[in-house]
Amino acid sequence: MAFLEVKNLKKVYTTRFGGNQVKALEKVSFSVEKGEYVAVMGESGSGKTTLLNILASLDKPTEGDILLDEKSFSKIKNKELCAFRRDNLGFVFQDFNLLDTFSLQDNIFLPLVLQGKSYSEMKERLVPLAKQLGITEFLSKYPYEVSGGQKQRAAVARALITQPKLILADEPTGALDSKSATSLLSMFSNVNKDGQTIVMVTHSIQAAKCAGRVLFIKDGNLFHQIYRGNSSDDEMYHKISDTLTVLQTEGVE
Amino acid sequence: MSKTIILPKMAATGIRKNGIVYLPYILTTAFSISVFFIFSCIIKNDFLENVPHAAYMWMLLKIGNGLLGIILVPFLFYTNSFLIKRRKNEIGLYSILGLEKKHIAFMMFMETLFIYIIAMVIGLITAVVFAKLVFLILLNASGLPVDVEFTMPLSSFITTLIFFGGISLLNLGTNLYQVTKANPSDLLREPKKGERQPKSLFISTVLGILFLGGGYWIAFVSKVDGMIFLNFFLAVFMVVVGTYFLFTSGSIALLRTLRKNKNYYYKKANYITISGMIYRMKKSAASLVNICIFSTMVIITLLCTVSLTLGEKAAIRFICPLDAEYVFDSSKMQDTSAFETDMQRLASQNNVQIKDKINYNYFLIDTCNNQNIFSILKSSSDMEKERLVRLISLSDFNRIEGQNKKLEQDEILVYSNTEDFKYSSVTLNEKVYKVKEEISSFHFDTKEVNNYSRGRLYFIINDYSNVDKMAKQFNDGSDYLDYEGSGTPYYSVRFNMEGEISNKEAFLNALDKKWTETPEFISNKNVIDWGYDVKSMDGGLLFLGVFFGLIFTICLLLIMYYKQISEGLEDKHNFDVMQQVGLSDEDVKATIHRQIMLVFGLPLAVAIIHTMMGLRMTTKLLYALNLYNNKLIALSCLGIIAVFAVFYVLSYFLTANTYYRIVKRKS
Ligand SMILES: Nc1ncnc2c1ncn2[C@@H]1O[C@H](COP(=O)(O)OP(=O)(O)OP(=O)(O)O)[C@@H](O)[C@H]1O
Ligand SMILES: [Mg+2]
Numbered sequence: 001m002a003f004l005e006v007k008n009l010k011k012v013y014t015t016r017f018g019g020n021q022v023k024a025l026e027k028v029s030f031s032v033e034k035g036e037y038v039a040v041m042g043e044s045g046s047g048k049t050t051l052l053n054i055l056a057s058l059d060k061p062t063e064g065d066i067l068l069d070e071k072s073f074s075k076i077k078n079k080e081l082c083a084f085r086r087d088n089l090g091f092v093f094q095d096f097n098l099l100d101t102f103s104l105q106d107n108i109f110l111p112l113v114l115q116g117k118s119y120s121e122m123k124e125r126l127v128p129l130a131k132q133l134g135i136t137e138f139l140s141k142y143p144y145e146v147s148g149g150q151k152q153r154a155a156v157a158r159a160l161i162t163q164p165k166l167i168l169a170d171e172p173t174g175a176l177d178s179k180s181a182t183s184l185l186s187m188f189s190n191v192n193k194d195g196q197t198i199v200m201v202t203h204s205i206q207a208a209k210c211a212g213r214v215l216f217i218k219d220g221n222l223f224h225q226i227y228r229g230n231s232s233d234d235e236m237y238h239k240i241s242d243t244l245t246v247l248q249t250e251g252v253e
Numbered sequence: 254m255s256k257t258i259i260l261p262k263m264a265a266t267g268i269r270k271n272g273i274v275y276l277p278y279i280l281t282t283a284f285s286i287s288v289f290f291i292f293s294c295i296i297k298n299d300f301l302e303n304v305p306h307a308a309y310m311w312m313l314l315k316i317g318n319g320l321l322g323i324i325l326v327p328f329l330f331y332t333n334s335f336l337i338k339r340r341k342n343e344i345g346l347y348s349i350l351g352l353e354k355k356h357i358a359f360m361m362f363m364e365t366l367f368i369y370i371i372a373m374v375i376g377l378i379t380a381v382v383f384a385k386l387v388f389l390i391l392l393n394a395s396g397l398p399v400d401v402e403f404t405m406p407l408s409s410f411i412t413t414l415i416f417f418g419g420i421s422l423l424n425l426g427t428n429l430y431q432v433t434k435a436n437p438s439d440l441l442r443e444p445k446k447g448e449r450q451p452k453s454l455f456i457s458t459v460l461g462i463l464f465l466g467g468g469y470w471i472a473f474v475s476k477v478d479g480m481i482f483l484n485f486f487l488a489v490f491m492v493v494v495g496t497y498f499l500f501t502s503g504s505i506a507l508l509r510t511l512r513k514n515k516n517y518y519y520k521k522a523n524y525i526t527i528s529g530m531i532y533r534m535k536k537s538a539a540s541l542v543n544i545c546i547f548s549t550m551v552i553i554t555l556l557c558t559v560s561l562t563l564g565e566k567a568a569i570r571f572i573c574p575l576d577a578e579y580v581f582d583s584s585k586m587q588d589t590s591a592f593e594t595d596m597q598r599l600a601s602q603n604n605v606q607i608k609d610k611i612n613y614n615y616f617l618i619d620t621c622n623n624q625n626i627f628s629i630l631k632s633s634s635d636m637e638k639e640r641l642v643r644l645i646s647l648s649d650f651n652r653i654e655g656q657n658k659k660l661e662q663d664e665i666l667v668y669s670n671t672e673d674f675k676y677s678s679v680t681l682n683e684k685v686y687k688v689k690e691e692i693s694s695f696h697f698d699t700k701e702v703n704n705y706s707r708g709r710l711y712f713i714i715n716d717y718s719n720v721d722k723m724a725k726q727f728n729d730g731s732d733y734l735d736y737e738g739s740g741t742p743y744y745s746v747r748f749n750m751e752g753e754i755s756n757k758e759a760f761l762n763a764l765d766k767k768w769t770e771t772p773e774f775i776s777n778k779n780v781i782d783w784g785y786d787v788k789s790m791d792g793g794l795l796f797l798g799v800f801f802g803l804i805f806t807i808c809l810l811l812i813m814y815y816k817q818i819s820e821g822l823e824d825k826h827n828f829d830v831m832q833q834v835g836l837s838d839e840d841v842k843a844t845i846h847r848q849i850m851l852v853f854g855l856p857l858a859v860a861i862i863h864t865m866m867g868l869r870m871t872t873k874l875l876y877a878l879n880l881y882n883n884k885l886i887a888l889s890c891l892g893i894i895a896v897f898a899v900f901y902v903l904s905y906f907l908t909a910n911t912y913y914r915i916v917k918r919k920s
Contacts (some may be wrong), residue, residue, distance in 0.1 A: 058833055079837065086835025097830040101532040106524075113524050114835045119515040159832070 001070055003197060005164065009064040011050050011220075024050040025061070026220035037192040038219075039208040040201045041244070043225035044058065044219035048201040049094060051217065055199060056091050056168050057081055068166065086114055090159035094170040094201075096151045098143040102151075104154040105139040111162045129157050132187055134180075141231055148175035156184060160191065166189075169200040173207045185210050205244070209236040216247055223247060260356060263347075264363035267340065274339055277371050278332055281811055285325050286376025286417055286873060288804060291384045292318045293409040295391065310875055313793040317801070326420055328808055331543065331618035333424040335815045337431060339822070344432055354433050361432070365425040381405065395792025396785060427870055449655040456503040465495025472870040476705065479674055485870065491723065492548055494862060500859075501538040508534060521840060525831065526848045529824065537852070540816040545856035547809040549863040550891075551802055556864075558798030559889045561791050562874055568791075568879040569784050574697050575609060575724075575747040577761065577779035581613060583744035585773035595767055603752070603760035609747040611697060613649040615716065616724035619731070628683070629730040642710050644724060646717040650738060655695065660689060666713035667916050668692040671704045679712065682726050697747055703876045703883075742815070743775065757781060791878070812903060817849075817908040821915035828916035842913065849909045861894060 011025040015072070026046045032038055042048050051057040055066060057073055066073040068088065078082055090111075105126065112122045112245045133153040138146050143154075152175045159167055172188075173181040179205070188209055192198055200211065208214050209225045210233070216223040226239050268275050276592040289524050296314050321447060344357060352360075388403050403775060468491030473485040512518050518527060530537055593612070600607050622640035630636065647660050658666065665686045667674045679686045694700050714720045721742070728740025750757050760780055768774055828841060836844075872886050880886070 056833075079839075080838075082832065082835050082837035085833075091833075093833075097832055099528075099827045101528045101827060106528060109519065109832045110524075110831065113519050113521055114831075114840070116521065119519045122519065196665065 001067075003034035004032040004199075005067040006030050006032075006055070007067070008064050009043060009054060009066070010062045011047070011054060011059070013061045018219065021221055023054070025054075025211050027219070028064075028220070028222050030196060030215060030222060034191070035195045035197055037198045037210070037212045039211035039214045040199065040217060041203070041208055041214055041240070042223070043247070044203075046217045047220045048217055052091070052168050052201055056089055057085050067071035068202075086111055086162070088165045088168070089141070089169045090162050092152070092155045092159045092169040092172045094174065095153045096143075096148075098151055098154060098158075100143055103140050104135065104150075107143070107154055108139075108157045108161055110158060115162065117140050123236065125161050125163075126153055126157070127162060134183065135234075149177065149180050152176060153180070153184065156187075165197065166250070167196060167198045167200075168199065171202055172200060173204055175247065178206075181206065201206075203241045205237055208240050209233050214240055214243075216243055218247055261363045261367075264360050264367060267343070267364055268367060269337070269362075271339060273822075274336055275368070275813070277814060278336060278827050279368055279813060281332060281807070282355070282368070282372035282417070283376035284807060286372060286413060287380040287383070288398060288800070289318075289321060289325065290377060290380040290409055290413045292321060292407045293412050294380075294384055295388055297406045297409055298388075298404060311793075313790070313797055317797045319524070320801070322805070323414065324804070324805070324808075329420050330424060330427070332623045332811065335819050337428045339819065342434065357432060358429055361428055361496070362425060365421050365428075366380050369418065369421045370402055371876065373414070377410070377413070391792070391796045393792075394795050398793075436888060447500075454502040454506050457498045461495050461498030461500075461502060463495070464491045465499060467536035468492035468495055468818065469866045472867050476867075476868060476873070485874070488867070488870065492549075492867075493542070495711075496545060496650075496859065497538070497542045500542050500855075501535060504530070504538055504541070504855075505534050515649065520849050521836075522844050525827075525836075525844045525850065528852075529820075529827070529848065533820070533823075540812060541852065541856050543812050544809060544816075544853070545859045545863070546658070547805050547812065548856060548897070550858035551809060552807045552860060552864045552893055553867055554798050554802045554805060555893045555897070556871060556886070556890050557875065558802065559893060560880060560886050561794055561798070562884055564875070564880040564882055564887065565791050567789065567882060569787050571699055571701070571781060571879045571881065572787075573778060573780040573783050574699050575611070576749045576757075576781075577777070578745060578747045579764075579768065579777045580775040581744045581746075581771075581773040582775055583742045583773075586744065589744055592768060596746070596748075596764060598799060599763045599767070602762055603763065604751050604756045605752040605760040608749040608751055610746070611653040612744065612746045613653050614720075615649075615745065616644040616741070617743065618644060618724050618727040620727060625674075625678060626680040628680075629727055632729065640710070641724060642712055644720045645711060645713050646720050647713055647715050648717065650713045655871060657689070660713075660715035661687075662715060662719075663687055664689040664715065666690050666692055667701075668695055668698075668711040668713070668757060669708065670695065670698045670700050670711075671708035672702050674710065681723060682711070682730075700880045701871075703881050704879075705873075754781070762786065794878075813853075813904055813908050814911070816852075817912045818915070822913040826914050832911075841916065845909055845913055845916070849905060849912065850877065853901070853905045855899065864890070864894065 002248055004248075008215040009028040011023075014020075015022065028051060029046075039046050040051065048058070054061050056075075057066075063125075086235050094198060098104070099110070102110065103174050108126060108130075109122050112125070113131065126139075130139060133156060135153050135157065138150050138154070143151055152172065156169070156172055159169070167188075169188075173184055176184060185207055187199055188200070192212075196212075202208050212228050213225060215225045223241055226243060228236050231239070284523075292314065296311070296318055320396055345358075346363075348357060384405060384428070385403050392398070392401070459703065468488045471484050471491065472489040475488070508527055511523070511527050517523055521898075579592065581592065586592075589612070593610075597607060618641070619630060619633040620640055620642055621630045621638045627640070627642060628635075630639065647658065647666070650666065651657055660666065663684075663686055665679060665688060667679070667688050670689070674688070674691055677688050679688060692711075692713070695711070698711075714723065724740050724742070750760070752760075758781060761781065765777065770776060828836070832838075832841065868886075868890060872883065875886060
């Protein structure tokens with residue numbers, strides 16, 4: 001059995017005034033093995049964030065189920081969901097979701113505090129992580145005092161610091177210049193080499209080519225997927241951009 | 254669409270969309286308008302000046318009206334600050350989208366105008382509906398005749414329109430200043446930015462201690478005299494300022510220390526609470542101070558009201574230990590028994606029985622008093638030490654008090670109805686008397702050590718001819734007599750009555766009619782008339798107490814509401830994120846309760862301390878109203894604090910619940 005099993009996910013949003021229904025996901029199934037690094041690509045509005053939110057148990061699917069380590073999401077009680085999320089999942093949100101009341105350091109500590117870890121342990125975990133992400137000098141600043149890229153790196157640190165079973169990232173390089181993006185991606189690659197499972201939504205081929213597998217979503221359906229296999233980064237880049245071209249031209253028809 | 258149409262439209266939408274903060278603001282303003290208008294109508298109904306016994310109440314209402322104005326201005330100003338803070342973001346966006354400052358100003362003007370009109374309409378309609386009712390309640394509480402006409406003069410409408418127009422303009426001005434001076438990006442960021450932390454807490458701590466200490470000190474030492482009201486306001490002002498400084502510096506210092514303690518700070522519940530409070534500590538402190546001050550005011554107002562109600566009877570009895578008193582100039586009476594014969598006759602005609610009748614002669618002399626030396630007033634500088642002394646002969650004293658005391662020529666008895674006289678000898682016009690005994694009670698003049706305003710000193714001298722001589726010496730030797738009755742031989746008759754109240758009144762009326770026009774008549778006093786006076790004054794005070802208690806309570810609730818709502822809206826995003834990162838529902842509840850308990854517990858505790866410190870001053874004010882029952886005051890105080898605490902905890906749960914509903918993540 002795979003580490004993460006996504007079975008027939010369907011998500012229909014009902015707009016506030018009823019009536020209008022938006023089908024964000026139609027029927028999506030795939031699985032992720034332990035230690036895999038998966039990128040999810042697709043046009044804007046194709047349902048990537050929706051998928052990720054459901055994977056993160058932040059949102060409930062209309063139909064279908066997810067199994068993480070053979071544990072079915074639908075069987076977890078609402079009450080335990082929070083603890084489950086805290087202990088197993090780490091995510092980087094598309095819009096960072098840092099708290100203005102906390103300094104970056106305290107933002108990063110947040111999940112650990114919720115887990116009840118001691119200060120010394122938190123500090124021990126933070127120091128190398130901050131160094132790797134290059135945010136050591138901003139740690140005492142508040143979110144509204146730092147740049148978008150610095151915020152994003154803090155958000156990444158917050159996801160990584162709990163050493164979760166699964167990392168979910170929604171466009172983690174969206175706000176970064178190419179240098180910071182490269183260093184973030186190499187960091188993802190490194191933790192992935194150490195056995196960390198990652199699912200990352202991205203628009204950037206640059207980011208996607210680092211992954212071991214790329215899933216393409218179109219109009220709420222899994223359109224295609226490509227495996228890296230033994231290909232190099234460059235070959236991967238071409239494969240992806242070719243698929244994207246097909247994806248777009250088919251959309252025009 | 255032209256701007257003159259779209260801008261007012263935007264203003265209307267702005268109000269509607271922010272209903273959660275505007276609605277309470279409009280309702281509060283409307284309520285304030287109602288109260289203000291009703292007060293102003295009542296004052297302008299000039300019958301109050303004519304109805305007997307209403308003078309006190311009229312004066313009290315005037316003071317109340319002034320106070321109301323003083324309270325409403327800062328209160329509405331304060332609530333307005335919540336509104337504008339919420340709107341800054343939106344207005345910043347408008348200005349980025351190309352709305353010029355003058356257009357924003359026009360839009361905000363329209364907004365203010367809409368609110369003003371809506372509040373005015375609601376407020377005035379409510380007022381017109383309820384004014385008569387409130388008026389009748391007032392008359393009833395004061396025991397005044399209720400069949401008088403009540404009018405709502407045009408001038409009251411105008412005053413109300415102008416007063417609240419002024420407040421609206423003040424608020425509009427502040428809002429415009431704040432919005433126009435800032436650039437758009439500041440406006441957009443405004444709601445996010447944490448407050449800048451004050452650099453030095455030392456100065457504000459010292460200022461806080463000075464002001465608070467000063468306020469407490471004034472409350473503690475001030476005496477009941479002409480300065481009491483001034484002192485009272487000064488004390489209140491200093492306590493408010495001191496509380497503000499101390500709350501600010503105290504809470505910041507506390508939070509900082511807590512944050513430094515890593516093992517404490519990085520605990521689930523503390524972490525969120527402390528960081529949230531540091532994030533907005535100055536505003537928090539201001540809200541806390543307001544909650545604390547209004548709580549104190551509610552408690553003290555209720556304390557006065559309840560004590561007055563419970564102590565009214567005793568207060569009337571204090572002034573009239575016997576039901577009625579008549580005083581005559583005995584030198585102009587051929588026969589002192591003529592009055593008593595009339596009295597008995599009229600009493601039986603009116604079915605009233607006379608009981609406990611006493612009569613006695615006395616002199617009231619004007620002296621210059623220096624410790625135990627009483628000398629003749631010789632110069633204008635002596636007037637500063639002026640003191641009235643009552644002289645009674647031993648035989649009268651023994652008769653009316655049922656005693657059998659004996660005195661030598663150079664001995665006297667002393668009675669003071671306030672603090673003990675204490676000296677063992679007295680010098681009266683250079684002659685030294687030995688104080689044989691200080692009498693501890695007179696049944697027609699109750700002793701009360703806390704009586705500051707009506708202290709009376711009696712000297713009892715062995716022989717009436719000596720009393721007469723003494724009075725003449727003091728009277729004839731002085732050119733500076735202030736008290737015109739000095740030297741007059743008084744004859745006083747006092748008695749109690751039994752019978753129907755209407756009969757008693759008829760009897761007293763008949764007796765007054767017969768005797769108050771005579772040349773020998775000096776003064777009269779009876780428990781019924783005095784009761785009306787007291788009731789009118791107390792009723793006025795009660796009315797004010799209840800009204801102000803209500804106003805303070807509404808202010809208090811509103812500040813709590815605004816504090817929780819605005820913080821809930823600010824915190825919503827934080828709680829969302831934290832719940833996404835793994836904060837459970839129970840954690841959310843626990844955090845909120847911890848936060849609100851801290852936030853609400855502190856003001857209540859400080860309010861109780863303030864009340865305790867203000868108790869001395871409050872009791873002194875009550876003493877001035879002849880309420881000397883310390884036990885009653887203390888018990889009312891405890892009871893009120895208990896009731897208030899229950900009320901407070903209830904509003905705590907209510908607000909905690911509102912807050913919880915706002916920040917709870919919908920799933
Ligand atoms: N809360 C919601 N209510 C209603 N419709 C929604 C909601 N969230 C998303 N949608 C709709 O669902 C569809 C998928 O949205 P989603 O956010 O998953 O797109 P996305 O692939 O992440 O796009 P992007 O790359 O722009 O972030 C869109 O059509 C969107 O309008
Ligand atoms: Mg998205």
